[in-house]
Amino acid sequence: xxxxVNREKCTGCRLCLQICAIxxxxxxxxxxxxxxxxxxxxxxxxxxxxxxxxxxxCAEVCPENAISRVxxxxxxxxxxxxTNCGVCIPACxxxxxxxxxxxxxxIICNFCMLCTELCNTGxxxxxxxxxxxxxxxx
Amino acid sequence: MANGLAGKxxxxxxxxxxxxxxxxxxxxxxxxxGGRGITAKILYDEVPxxxxxxxxxxxxxxxxxxxxxxxxxxxxxxxxxxxxxxxNGPGDSNMGGHLGPTLKFAGYDMIIxxxxxxxxxxxxxxxxxxxxxxxxxxWGLKSxxxxxxxxxxxxxxxxxxxxxxxxxxxxxxxCITHDFGRQAGRTGQGAVxxxxxxxxIAVRGNKSIHVNDLAALRKQVTExxxxxxxxxxxxxxxxxxxAFFIQWSNANxxxxxxxxxxxxxxxxxxxxxxxxxxxxxxxxxxxxxxWMNCGxxxxxxxxxxxxxxxxxxxxxxxxxxxSNLGMKDxxxxxxxxxxxxxxxxxxxxxxxxxxxxxxxFQRGLITEADLEGQTLKxxxxxxxxxxxxxxxxxxxxxxxxxxxxxxxxxxxxxxxEKFAMQVKGQEFSGYDGRWAPGMLLSYMTADIGxxxxxxxxxxxxxxxxxxRVEGRAKIVVYLQHIRPLFDTWCICRLFWGELDITPxxxxxxxxxITGWGVSVQEVLRTSEMIWNLNRCxxxxxxxxxGRTFDYPPARSWEDKIPSGPGQGKGLSLAQIDQMLDxxxxxxxxxxxxNPTRALLxxxxxxxxxxxxxKSGFLGKPIxxxxxPVRGEKYKPKAF
Amino acid sequence: xxxxxxxxxxxxxxxxxxxxxxxxRVETEAGKALKDILTGIGINPAxxxxxxxxxxxxxxxxxxxxxxxxxxxxxxxxx
Numbered sequence: 001x002x003x004x005v006n007r008e009k010c011t012g013c014r015l016c017l018q019i020c021a022i023x024x025x026x027x028x029x030x031x032x033x034x035x036x037x038x039x040x041x042x043x044x045x046x047x048x049x050x051x052x053x054x055x056x057x058c059a060e061v062c063p064e065n066a067i068s069r070v071x072x073x074x075x076x077x078x079x080x081x082x083t084n085c086g087v088c089i090p091a092c093x094x095x096x097x098x099x100x101x102x103x104x105x106x107i108i109c110n111f112c113m114l115c116t117e118l119c120n121t122g123x124x125x126x127x128x129x130x131x132x133x134x135x136x137x138x
Numbered sequence: 139m140a141n142g143l144a145g146k147x148x149x150x151x152x153x154x155x156x157x158x159x160x161x162x163x164x165x166x167x168x169x170x171x172g173g174r175g176i177t178a179k180i181l182y183d184e185v186p187x188x189x190x191x192x193x194x195x196x197x198x199x200x201x202x203x204x205x206x207x208x209x210x211x212x213x214x215x216x217x218x219x220x221x222x223x224x225x226n227g228p229g230d231s232n233m234g235g236h237l238g239p240t241l242k243f244a245g246y247d248m249i250i251x252x253x254x255x256x257x258x259x260x261x262x263x264x265x266x267x268x269x270x271x272x273x274x275x276x277w278g279l280k281s282x283x284x285x286x287x288x289x290x291x292x293x294x295x296x297x298x299x300x301x302x303x304x305x306x307x308x309x310x311x312x313c314i315t316h317d318f319g320r321q322a323g324r325t326g327q328g329a330v331x332x333x334x335x336x337x338x339i340a341v342r343g344n345k346s347i348h349v350n351d352l353a354a355l356r357k358q359v360t361e362x363x364x365x366x367x368x369x370x371x372x373x374x375x376x377x378x379x380x381a382f383f384i385q386w387s388n389a390n391x392x393x394x395x396x397x398x399x400x401x402x403x404x405x406x407x408x409x410x411x412x413x414x415x416x417x418x419x420x421x422x423x424x425x426x427x428x429w430m431n432c433g434x435x436x437x438x439x440x441x442x443x444x445x446x447x448x449x450x451x452x453x454x455x456x457x458x459x460x461s462n463l464g465m466k467d468x469x470x471x472x473x474x475x476x477x478x479x480x481x482x483x484x485x486x487x488x489x490x491x492x493x494x495x496x497x498x499f500q501r502g503l504i505t506e507a508d509l510e511g512q513t514l515k516x517x518x519x520x521x522x523x524x525x526x527x528x529x530x531x532x533x534x535x536x537x538x539x540x541x542x543x544x545x546x547x548x549x550x551x552x553x554x555e556k557f558a559m560q561v562k563g564q565e566f567s568g569y570d571g572r573w574a575p576g577m578l579l580s581y582m583t584a585d586i587g588x589x590x591x592x593x594x595x596x597x598x599x600x601x602x603x604x605x606r607v608e609g610r611a612k613i614v615v616y617l618q619h620i621r622p623l624f625d626t627w628c629i630c631r632l633f634w635g636e637l638d639i640t641p642x643x644x645x646x647x648x649x650x651i652t653g654w655g656v657s658v659q660e661v662l663r664t665s666e667m668i669w670n671l672n673r674c675x676x677x678x679x680x681x682x683x684g685r686t687f688d689y690p691p692a693r694s695w696e697d698k699i700p701s702g703p704g705q706g707k708g709l710s711l712a713q714i715d716q717m718l719d720x721x722x723x724x725x726x727x728x729x730x731x732n733p734t735r736a737l738l739x740x741x742x743x744x745x746x747x748x749x750x751x752k753s754g755f756l757g758k759p760i761x762x763x764x765x766p767v768r769g770e771k772y773k774p775k776a777f
Numbered sequence: 778x779x780x781x782x783x784x785x786x787x788x789x790x791x792x793x794x795x796x797x798x799x800x801x802r803v804e805t806e807a808g809k810a811l812k813d814i815l816t817g818i819g820i821n822p823a824x825x826x827x828x829x830x831x832x833x834x835x836x837x838x839x840x841x842x843x844x845x846x847x848x849x850x851x852x853x854x855x856x
Contacts, residue, residue, distance in 0.1 A: 011431035013424035014236075018209045021346075022356060028209050029243065031344035039294065041318040042282060042447040045420040045435045100344060118360075120367055120429035121376075121422075370783040370799045370848040374829045382834060383853050386826035412834055453853070597787075597852055600823055636853060638785050774787050 003051045003116060004127035010047040012039055016115035016124060023114050024107075034109035035096050035124075049124050050094040052109035058088035058097050067108065074111035082106060140348040142204045142651035143167060144242035148268065150261070152334050153194070153253035157268050162247045168654065171661070172203035172247070173626040174230040175668045177219025180250065181228045182675045182746070187753075191223035191326075192308055192333035198251040200241070200339065203628025207239030207347050207426065208651050210359055211366070212630035214238060214425035216299075222325035223310045223333075224487070224542050225562045225587045227676035229325030232625050233299075234425035234433075235317035237341065240297040244343025251334060260300075260338040262292070265345065273337040277306060280480040281315035282448075288340055296340045302482020304530040305332035309540040311487035311565070315479055319423070319435065319449020323484035325564065325586050350653030358647060363429070366637045372430065375636065376422060379432035380453035381411035387457065391704030392569045392577075392596055394462040396516060397493035398559050398693060401570040402702020403461035413468035414451070423449055430633050438472035440519065448476040450485070457568035458489025463496060464516030474522050481530040487542060490565030491529065492522055494543040494558055503550050508535045556692040562587035562676075571690065572699055572708040574599040576610040579717045582688045583614065585672040591631070593617030598772050607713045611720035616769030619665040626665065666768060667741045670733050674746045677732060677755050684731025688718055726764030732757035737764045778807050778843035780814070788851045791820050800846075811847065812837035826852045 014037060017030035025032050035051045059067040059075055066081035067088065082105040089097045089106070098107040116126045139145045139162070147162045170176045177199045189195035199219040206213050216238030222229025241247075244263050258277035259270045276284050281302035288298045298316060305312035305328035312328030313321040322328075331337075349355055366372060374382055387393040388406040395403040407413070414434060423433030438446050451459065451471050459478070460471040478488040498504045499514040506513055510533075512524045528536030538549045543558035543565055559566045564587025571578025576595030581588035593614045602609065620641065624631035627648065634644055641658045649655055677684055698708035722729060726737035734757035738747040750756040783799045784792045794801045805814050812822040815837070828835040829848040841847060 008421070011422045011424035011429075011433075013429055013431060014426055015429060018427065022209060022352065025346075026352060027346035028207065028349065028352070029344065029346035031243070032346070041435070042286065045318075045437075045447050047421070047423075102346075118363065120363070121431070368799075369785050371785045371850060373832070374827075374834070374848065374850045377832065378834070380853055382827060382850065385834075385836070386852050390823060597824060632853070636786070638789070774790070 001111070001113070002053070002127045002129065003111070003113065004125050005049050005051055006123055006125065007048045008046070009121040010037065010049050010123035011121055012037055012047040015118045015120070016049070019114050019118045023112060024110070032098075032100050032102075032107060034098065034107050035115060050096055051115070051124055052096050052111065053094060054111065055093060057091045057093060058108060061087050061091040063087060075108060076110055077105055077108055079105040139164065140350055141653055142208050142347065142349050144202075144245050144247045144345070144347060146245050147248045147250070148246060149250045149252065150270070151252050152255035152259070152270070152336065155270050157270070159268070167204060169664075170668065171623075171626045171664055173201055173215070173217040173232070173628045174219060174622060175626040175664065176201055176248065177217060177230050178228055178668045178671050178675070181219060181221060182671050185221050187678050189221065191221045191226065192329060194254045196221050196330060196333070198327070198330050198334060198336070200249045201628070202238035202241045202247060203626065205648065205651055206628035207242045208349055209355065210427065210629060210647050210651070211362060212425065212428040212430070212633035213628075214427055215625070215628040215630060216241065216322075217625060217628055218314060218322045218327040220327060220330040221679070222564075222586065223329050224326040224564050226679055227562065227586070228672045229327065229586055230625065231314075231322040231324045231327045232628065233314070233316055233320045233322040234428075234630055235297070235320035236426045237297045237299050237316050237339075238628050239426045240341045240343055242343070242347050243345055244341050245345050251336060254333065255335040258335045258337050260288075260340060261336065263339070263341045263343070265343050276337050278303065281482045282318060282480045284338060285315065285318060288338060292340055293342065296342045298338060298340050300338035301328040301331050302480060302530070304482040305329055306337075307530065307532050307540070308332060309483055309530060309532065310542050310545075311484045311491065312482050313484045315482060318447075319433065319479065320425070321479065321484065323486055324589055326484075328482050349651045351650045355647065355650035358643070358650060362639060362643070366639070367429075369637050371636055375430050375432055378411040378415060379434050381414045381434065381451065381456055383453045384410045384456050384460070387453070387569065388461070389703070390596070390600070391573055391699065391702050391707070393457050394493070394559075394566070394568055394570055396464055397462060397497040397557060398566065398570055399497065399557075399697070400701045401573065401699050401704050405466045406461065408466050409456060409460040409468050409471050414456070414472075417468050418472050420447065425630065428630060428633055432632060436472055438469045438476055440469050440473055443473065446473065446476045448472060448479055450479075451475040454568045455485040455489065458486055459492070462489050462493045462568070463522065465519070466517055470519040473519055477523060477526050481526060483526070483530065486567060487565040488526070490559055491539050491543055491546070492525060494546065494554075495525060495539055497557055498550060498554055503552055503554055504535060510534060556696065558691055559693065560588055561690055562687050564588050569596060570699070572694060573604045573704040575604070575607045575709055575713065575717060576614055578690055578694060578709065578714070579610060579614050579721060580617075582690055582714075582718065583618070583721055585669060585676065588690075591625075592622055601774060605707065607709070607717045608720075611717055612724040612770040613772045614721065615724045616771050618669060619662045619769055622668070623661055623665050626668065663741070667743060670738060670741055670743060671746055673733055674738070674743070674750050678749065678753050681753070683755060684722075684727065685718070688731055690714070723760075724765065724768060726760070726768055728757035728760060730757065734758070734760055734764060736760070740764065779804055780841045780844070781846045782849055783846065784849040784851070786851045788820070788824065788849055792849070805841075807843070808840060810837070811835070811839045811841055814841070815849075820849075824851060826850045
């Protein structure tokens, strides 16, 4: 399962950012979300979501091995091991690893998919690769 | 705080530069609910009754209400309040976008600006860092250009609100622009900012908002979300925004055409919602937390002019700058919308002012000699562009129109007052009232001059009789209580009002956020209290009985509608007086339109009664007493 | 032939949905304009801002086809 972005459908409502922080931190705070919305106005006049692709680059560069995953589950941060050094942040190709002054660990997406359930326009949706493709890539 | 508030309020003295931050007064919010409620209270208490609206003693307030930013649908608004230079009374205006929530994410519920800065400044907020910064590099820039530059200089994640040259130059219907296309347009709040040499506000914040019961709020909001996703109105709204309304308004003889000379426009097909979506649409644009995404980000493409991008035109601008100006191309309407946004003028009053000037030109009351050699003909986008430049810079006769239609008509005379389509100095919204008596009454009695957002009754008028006035008043009163609540809470009425969400559900959300445990009845009373405080303030400032300023322009009863489905229709002055009499009685005011002591004390406003009495304008006691409940909810029967 | 009409708000009350919360099944003759169909089921067409079908706005003189699912949009209450 992946999160697919249909960027031309994003309207910038930021509901995805809100539900992400509510789910993971029980707070209303878009700056604690694990995805981001880029706004480009007045030209071309569009929004674009950036979401985690589970590429694993953050885990690769982490000097503390604080980011890992079990089998094909999502990558997660071990908050005890993480030193908040931030090396993973520029390593993320889509820029969705975050730090926040309230916490001493980085924030990454755990693929709970709630953002896709709340997105009303289809800008971010759940997407399953065909089983044959998955097998091919394995 | 775990009640939806961010926690801090700021008072800024622009003359000394002193910035004082203190805990938000929770009692004040409990009593006045925030948004326009608190602006009403502060302006009433603190602005001297003889203070000039563009002078140092006026106060300019930014307030993001209780519910803004609190994970509820359309929880996006921010309110601005000050004594309006257009109406000389308490004024407020709100806008969507993202500024209100971001102010709260930075930790602030309200900012109160006092006095005048000696030099142009902008307010910079980055969480705890609050500075009045030199704005000399931005003063003079048009609104949209200024927002772009501030974002380049400070960072894309700053939310910006700015005035344009019109606000800097004291055009009385100047607006505040934000998010490249949202405006706080009405009542000239941009002019007050400009008079204080406050060019812009730039905010960024990463704090959390805490509510009383997040789990309950989340559950309720998620249910509303899933329900409204399936609502039949959602898809048309998402596609067109309010622009779909243009055709209906025309077909039902409500749309203003040629400065409200008539109410049916032959070329409506050239400027309707389909035209907007087919010819101009770039993307759909939402405010914070709203999936109705009624905003339409568009381009205006006119040969010989640069392509421009804007948000709109929505219904109001589409009608007031479309059919009202005789425009025959949606790109022209969009371009005029862009001109007004960028120069920083309310597109509603702007459309009204241009239309009034065009009719003056039509009648020979102003000529090319007055317009620097340019004409001002119906349907000419080039003429409009030139005229707006004169107005924004108050050049020549532009200075007259910079005061709105009422002041321009006072200068021009020769009967032009009759078709200056305004009440109390503020221009009509995009609906004619001659065949919609409740709508006319709404304009007459709105606290901020002619405006539809307080009450809108056209479908009631159609159901109950478009030529009958009996019984309309108490429905207007009820609407004037329930609709402004959204501006008090700083959430968008459109989402909540158009998708079958009940008042009880909205109050349930309010209670999950605040923990207040209030009822619908109680919040309606709070709204009535705010309404009456504003009325007292208005009467005291203008030193006259209410009845003197509650009338519409004479076109409303002298000119019957000349064409279209409404041909021949129109109210008489006797009917207008009858509506006003019924309205005052329904409100618990005397026959002069002044609030009575019995009413004010019933609302806990005894001190306002004392002040009104001292000023000589307290309403005389009503024989038989005041109605126990003011306003009545309309129950649709005929349809 | 059969068409399906959907409406929210006050229009929904008048429509009397029978398929789901918002939808009513209407049997009608082919060739009849939507506004006449509405009048026939007790809805005043003046209270319908426009009709919406397959993502397109339709005027009330539109003649529905068999199986059409049409949303009736009420006038916005100002804005």
